[in-house]
Amino acid sequence: MSTVRQPAVAGMFYPADPRQLAHDVQQLLAEAPPHELIPKALIVPHAGYIYSGAIAATAYATLRPAAAHIRRVVLLGPTHRVAVFGLALPGADAFDTPLGRIELDTEAARAIADLPQVTVSADAHALEHSLEVQLPFLQRVLGKFRLLPLAVGMATPEEVAEVLEKLWGGEETLIVISSDLSHFLPYAAARHVDEETVQTILKLGPPIDHEQACGGTPINGLIVAARRHRLTPHLLDLRNSGDTAGSQDRVVGYASIAFTEGDQGEQERA
Template structure:
């Protein structure tokens, strides 16, 4: 059996079940939601270390976990490997400290055959943008299958066509992974990130080009284009920066989570 090994456990998130569960319990004790006016179909989630963006990501997964899905498709940018197009993981299982997740290999192969920008490059899956989502998926969607797509140089309209197909199947839940601006002062970071947040809320693709900086901008724009086409609502759940943890206001990274649905 071929395994997509966990490569950033113990660094971006704990490498044991007890510690991850402790994080999630702490996150869930820190918020209450009275009324959710969106039926979740997708989320945008950050991918930094859990001490920085774990609360923000957890919120989106928690609020989406009441819905019934059969598979979760995680789409994130490649940070270490340059690739044309995107790579879809053709493994049997996905390793996490909470237990392994079954990969829907048959569905992955179908997508690979249909979209010419999808290939399988093993090195592309040594990737934290997608892996940091996996423990949340195992915790909140235990028993569901997972699909991992790591993209490099690809046009957001191409990626949006794939997302459109994924959204046609109500068994699918889509996770778009991104962090926001990197290594600006706190004041500058908030200005740049506010452009991104406004573009997401207004579903304004042109606004993204007015200064939004995000490592997963391609995925975010693709998701917003699909939201426009499929008449989905967007709701920003949480925004924070690394300053909240480090108190360093000179080299700040921004994070957000967004709920997308009907």
């Protein structure tokens, strides 16, 4: 009997009604500004769609030209509810969303299962939103694909990079890192902090901490891998909740960044 992880934040972070969800995601994608890039990896935010959906859509819209070639998505996001040592697989066969079922790449899961930093924790995935909110976007852009979701807890950048290396693949594999930026700073302070964080990422610089980005651990691992594979980062969008749907008193920062192979033009600034 197959094990299926059910949606935990449908109706809270995004619509639970399939038709409304499909409409909202499609509208966000249609409104995203064009960027002529073919990403190998993306960093995308994971708040409720009213807050960060437009920023996330800017990243996912870049996948359209290559969508027919992408067959596997390796999705990493931070844990918010359950402490995890290393990177946790869900121990499931599929993830459901209101838009349908996504089969997990069990062969890829077996390929990394022997790494000491890889564990299995259904609890870490059960209520985790950082991974779930990415799925409807991926479903609308890619259609059919296999998913390898990893809930990232306490790990070094090198441990994350080692996992990515085993899963790197070719054009059939997309890597997605789910992360917001600063949390609950005043608007002007958040813009300053988030700009510095983004510049560090664009320069493939030193590790960032969890005050700068809640997904700092998987981002740092991607940076290590990006250096090895000579990826070029491009800033697609940088905003915060004060720009989208919230008060400017205490905001959360969001960025979308694409990593491409080779030099596909200059770094793009929002």
